[in-house]
Amino acid sequence: MSGPVIDPRHDIVERLEQSGIRYYVTGSEAMAAHGLGYRLTNDIDVVLDIEPGAYDVVVRPFFEPAYIVNALLPTARRWLGSAIAIATVSKVDFVIRVRDPWGQAALARRLRIDDPALGDVWIATLEDVLLAKLEWAEGDLAGLQGKDIHRIIEAVPSLDRSYLDLQAAGLGLRDALDRAFA
Secondary structure, three states: OOOOEEEEHHHHHHHHHHHOOOOEEEEEHHHHHHOOOOOOOOOEEEEEOHHHHHHHHHHHHHOOEEEEEEEEEEOOOEEEEEEEEEOOOOHHHHHHEEEOHHHHHHHHOEEEEOOOEEEEEEOOOOOHHHHHHHHHHOOOOOOOHHHHHHHHHHHHHOOOOOHHHHHHHHHHHHHHHHHOOO
């Protein structure tokens, strides 16, 4: 007989807390934590505040052997890695951002909450979730990321537009942001 099934989302957060890595959850999990409804995805998106060279030394020990930790892949503004829970086939995507002004601002603005699914966790603000989704959408506001962007804008009229304008301009996303609000 096996023991109780641990929610992999909670387990991931606990491991990150134990590691001492500064992080925040973003994407659909963060939207759900902000009360915007849960959209089932295949993973949890977590931004890590570490240098890419520290990934194998700092992240792997806290996830292996219960998780298969994949190597980092560099992209334009970030490195992407992941870990797959062997017991539950759940996945966490790790994002390590280039140390740009938005990446630093998003880390400074993260919120600490007690979420029923995630536990005591750091999450991105809705403004930063929106910016991340704009970046991932690559201009396609009709796709899944675009739908999430519109859901945030419609549900939260009090978004900090000056912050969004400033960060979107720095990311080259100002036109996309204006189209999202139009």
